Amino acid sequence: MILITGGLGFIGTHTTRALLDLGESCVLVQRRAATTPGHLPADRVFVEQADLADLKALLDVGRRHDITGIVHLAGSMPWPPGAHEPLEGARGALDTLFNVFEAAREWQVRRVGVASTIGVYGGVTAESPLPEDVPLPLTAGHPIPAFKKVGELISDHLAGTMGLDVVNYRIGAIWGPLGHTPSRFFGAPQLVHAAAAGTVPDLSTVIAGRRAGDGTDLCYVKDCGRAIALLQLADRLRHRTYNVASGRATTNGEVAAAIRRIVPDARVDLPEGRDAPPMWLDISRLRADTGYEPAYDTERAVADYLAWLRAGNPR
Template sequence: MILITGGLGFIGSHTARALLDLGEGCVLTRRQTTRVPSFLSDETGERIRIEALDVSDRQAVLDLGRRHTITGIVHLAAAPLDGSPIIGRLRADLGALLNVLEAAREWGVARVSVASTIGVYGGVPIDGPLREDVPLPMDGSSHHIPVIKKSAELIGALASGQEGFDVVALRISATWGPLGRPRSSFFVLPQLVHAAVRGQAPDLTPPSPRGYAEDGADLCYVKDVARAIALLQTAKCPGGGTYNVGAGHATKNREVAAAVKAVVPDAVIDLPAGRDPDGPGDDVVLDITRLRRDTGYEPAYDLERAVTDYVDWLRAGNDR
C-alpha cells in the first residue's frame, strides 16, 4: 500500500483516487479532517485505510509500518499555517520529513515522493518555462514555505543518495479544483469560480491578487496534478530527482474569465485591463518535459472542461 501523509487533504485526496485508478491501495493520514470525499468513500475499509496521525510524532509514524504493509510514501502533510513562531514551523515541517524518511528506511520502501512548490523558483530570472535544473536563489529572507521546501529538497536528495530508496521532489504549480480553498492569495481562479456559482461578483480585494486580465500563471487542475503525482510514485524509472508538476503553460486571467462565463453565462466578471503594474511582470511557467518523458503524463483537463467539472462539484452541494 502507498502511504499518503495528508491523505484526506486537497491534493492528497485526489492523489489517493489517482493511485486507486492505477490499482494501488492507500493508507491515508489525517490530522483533523474526518470527512471522506465522496470519490473515496466506496473504497474506505477496502483499498483505503485511514489513520489519525501527527506526522511530527516519530514513533507514531514508525508504528504505521506495524499495522500496514507500506511499499511507498507520498509525503504531502505540512505544519498548520497558524501564528506559530517560525522556528516552531521549521521544526514541525522538517521533523516530519525526517520521520517519513526514517520510516522509509525501516520499512524498505522503494520511493518517497515529497511535495515541493513552484514557489522555490522565486527570484529566478524568467526566460521561458522553468526547468528543474535552473539554479535556485538561496535567499533565506523570502516566505517561509519556499525556504522549507528548498531545505526539504536538499535533505531528500541526500537521503536518496545514501539510504537505498528514491526520493522524488514534486515542484507543484498553482493547483485548483474540488476541495481546494475558495480564495487564494496567489491567483484569482478560485474566487472567480466560487463567485459565479453563488451569483455574485468576485471579491478581488487584498489578500487576493487584483486580477488584471493579462496576468497569468501555470494553473493546473487538481485531478491532473494528482495523476502526475501518482504516475511519478509508481513509475519504473529509478533514481528519484526533481520534477515540475503543472500544466506547462500560462493561463491568463482573461482566459479564466471567458471559461467561467462559458460555463456560467450570467457570471459577473469585470477584470482590469493589462497587467498589474506592481506585479512581477512575467508569468511563471513550469517546463514539464521531464515529467512527460518519464511517465507519459499529459494534462487531461483543458480550462473549460476543468471549470465545468468544478462548477458541477460545487453545484452538487460541496462547499469547496
C-alpha cells in the same frame, strides 16, 4: 500499498483517487481522528491517525500495513505562519520530514515522494517555461518556498546517503474541488466560486495578479493527483525533481472567458493589462518519464469545478 501524508487534504484526496484508479491501495495518515470517506472504497483505503511529529505513532502504522511507498504531501513547514515560536516551529517542521525518512528506512519502501512548490522559482529571472535545473536563489519571501527549498536539499542529501529512491514534486498553482478559497496566490478559485454563487468575485486577497492578463501555471487538481500517482508508480525515473504542472500559462482573462461560455451572465469583468509576465513550468521530464499529459484544459476544468460547486459542495 502507498502511504499518503495529508491524504485527506486537497491534493491528497485527488492523489488517492488517482492511485486507486491505477490499481493501488492507500493508507492515509491524518493528525486528527478521521474515518474513511464514504466515496472511497473501505477495502482499499485505510485512514490512520498519527502525528508525523510522533515517530513511534508513525512507525506503528507500518506495523499494521504493508507500506511499499510514501507520498509526503503534509507540509513539513511551520504553518500557519506565526502560530509557533520561531525556533520551535522550524525544528518541529523539519522533524516531521526526518520522521518520514526514518519510516521509509524502517519499512524499506520502494520510493518516497516529497511535495515542493512552484514558489521555489520565485526570484528566478530566466524566461518561462522554467525547467527543473534552472538555478534557484537562496532567498524566499514566504515560509512555504523557504521550507520547500530546505526540504528539497535535505531529501536530495538523504536520498544519496541512505540509498533511497526520492522524488521531489514542484507542484504548480493547483485549483479545483476541495481547494482553498480564497487563494492568496492566484484568482481562479474566486472567479469560479463567484460564478457559481452569482456574485462579484473578490480578488482583494490575491497578493499580486488581479488583472485579466495576469496568470500562472494553473494545474487542475485532478491532473495534479494523476501526475503524482504516475511518478510514484513509474518503473524507473531518471531524475530526482519533477515539475508537476500544466506546462502552460493560464491568465485570469482566459478563466473568465471560459466561465462566460458556461454562465453567460457571470460578473467576472476584470481590469485589462497585467502586473507581471506570467510564469509557467517545463514539464518535459514528467511527460518523458511517465507519459503524463494534462487532461483538463481551462474550459473543461471550469466546467468540472462549476458542476462540483453547483452540486452543493462548499469548496
